[in-house]
Amino acid sequence: MSVQTSARPLSLNYQAIAEDFAELAVAAGAAIMLFYNADSHAREKGDTSPVCDADLAGEAVILAGLAARLPDLPVVSEEAAAAGAKSIGGDAFILVDPVDGTREFLAGKGEFTVNIGLVVHGEPKVGAVYAPALEQMWLAGDHAVTFPVAPGGALPPAAERARIQARRQTQDGLVALTSWSHTDPRTSAFLENLPVKERRMIGSSLKFCALADGSGDIYPRFGATMEWDTAAGDAILRAAGGIVLDRDGLPLRYGKAATKFMNGSFVAWADPDAIPAALGARRA
Secondary structure, three states: OOOOOOOOOOOOOHHHHHHHHHHHHHHHHHHHHOOOOOOOOOEEOOOOOEEOHHHHHHHHHHHHHHHHHOOOOOEEEHHHHHOOOOOOOOOEEEEEEEEEOHHHHHOOOOOOEEEEEEEEOOEEEEEEEEEOOOOEEEEEOOOEEEEEOOOOOOOOOHHHOEEOOOOOOOOOOEEEEEOOOOOOHHHHHHHHOOOEEEEEEOOOOHHHHHHHOOOOOEEEEOOOEEHHHHHHHHHHHHHOOOEEEEOOOOEOOOOOHHHOOEEOOEEEEOOHHHHHHHHHHHHO
């Protein structure tokens, strides 16, 4: 990981950074799709999670683009970190996951994403989540939007982007989102004690995006995740009116260099105002 450090930027244009992230995610998507449904030489990293040539190709595109466009912002990226690169954080820094949902990618499922997020003072402020196989972008800068764009294609103008808003809770129950690869007994036990009317399995950061665009209500995660897994989707969900809370009930924080940028358990909610009622139903 090649990173330049600097003093905290005095001013950051979140919307301009969002545009940069979106363009780089789409460019990375084109590189990644060259390996889709082909031999991408999958292998295991030290933590037994999979990595393949698509991860490395996508990361190379993103890191080169960030070095050219935003050279003063430090970058923490998944595959470089896994390869032993020094982790660097700061008051403002970028988190990159070139292929979130590598298992889905290797299985030929379209539910994998390119994630690029900006963290400022511990909070995710800008996020791009791009699903190249689905040709759909979710983006948060000044506000949260979604739009179709093909891998390697040009971004549509602002007028052709749909604003998204996380939905408010109704009385007919929660739609819970869980992972294809990481659902565990704790997740099931947590949801069994909530007023859940439907469970949907979705891969990668698309769970955050589904909450942000009004397709779900809650996403609990009790297994291990890293900050690059969540920052971009978290930024989009927050921009759409939702929230991600840690095990202490506080907004999930970023920049945990001391723990190598590992997250603890969290629950993402579409409607922050519904949390007390939902937890009250859980205790009843």
